[in-house]
Amino acid sequence: MDQTELKRLVAQAALAYVEPGSVLGVGTGSTVDLFIDALAASGIALAGAVSSSERSSQRLAAAGIAVLDASSVERLGVYVDGADEIDPQGNMVKGGGAALTREKIVADLAERFVCIADESKCVDVLGAFPLPVEIIPMAAAQLSRRFAALGGTAQVRQGCVTDNGQHILDVRGLRITDPLAFEAEVSQWPGVVTVGVFARHRARVALIGTPQGVRTRLHD
Numbered sequence: 001m002d003q004t005e006l007k008r009l010v011a012q013a014a015l016a017y018v019e020p021g022s023v024l025g026v027g028t029g030s031t032v033d034l035f036i037d038a039l040a041a042s043g044i045a046l047a048g049a050v051s052s053s054e055r056s057s058q059r060l061a062a063a064g065i066a067v068l069d070a071s072s073v074e075r076l077g078v079y080v081d082g083a084d085e086i087d088p089q090g091n092m093v094k095g096g097g098a099a100l101t102r103e104k105i106v107a108d109l110a111e112r113f114v115c116i117a118d119e120s121k122c123v124d125v126l127g128a129f130p131l132p133v134e135i136i137p138m139a140a141a142q143l144s145r146r147f148a149a150l151g152g153t154a155q156v157r158q159g160c161v162t163d164n165g166q167h168i169l170d171v172r173g174l175r176i177t178d179p180l181a182f183e184a185e186v187s188q189w190p191g192v193v194t195v196g197v198f199a200r201h202r203a204r205v206a207l208i209g210t211p212q213g214v215r216t217r218l219h220d
């Protein structure tokens with residue numbers, strides 16, 4: 001089974017967490033694209049969706065699902081999104097698709113983050129995937145020096161402007177052994193908009209696609 005098939009499996013499995021008639025939080029990426037397709041085909045009627053990117057908003061609208069503004073919603077039951085890495089506790093690295101800021105905002109509205117990922121995303125310690133950090137462009141050099149002091153090598157993602165008009169730094173070579181402390185620390189650095197570690201908003205449910213089927217992990 002190839003990676004796309006594994007993504008399709010978890011996309012389908014996530015439908016079990018969608019409450020008919022609710023407003024659903026929807027993330028971004030190729031796995032989420034497949035989830036939106038599955039949702040459209042399922043016939044589950046939603047009150048609407050709060051989306052984490054222009055890309056997902058367009059796909060939701062094309063599927064006939066109403067896209068609501070995050071500010072019109074006080075609370076969401078479920079947020080479904082993918083990840084670039086997920087550790088055994090449900091902490092994640094996200095932002096490979098540059099949507100991390102809106103992803104964290106929508107995740108913060110939700111009671112439960114349901115992560116959908118193929119098994120290649122599972123790691124023991126976060127950091128093998130280059131860590132995306134959305135930044136204010138003028139802070140790029142000084143933030144790169146801060147990451148260098150932690151053993152990381154930061155590079156501005158060429159040609160990438162986020163939905164918020166900012167830039168992405170990709171940081172290689174980090175080993176994030178305490179994701180909660182790391183997220184708290186880096187989030188305070190001037191010029192950081194959002195760090196792609198999701199520890200405070202970790203996955204409560206992880207649906208992992210394997211050739212043997214979907215493995216469900218609960219992280220309470």
Ligand SMILES: O=C(CO)[C@H](O)[C@H](O)COP(=O)(O)O
Pocket residue numbers: 027028029030031032081082083084093094095096097098099100103
């Ligand atoms: O964080 C993300 C986008 O900013 C995605 O969830 C992450 O990059 C995984 O993407 P994919 O489902 O395409 O593997």
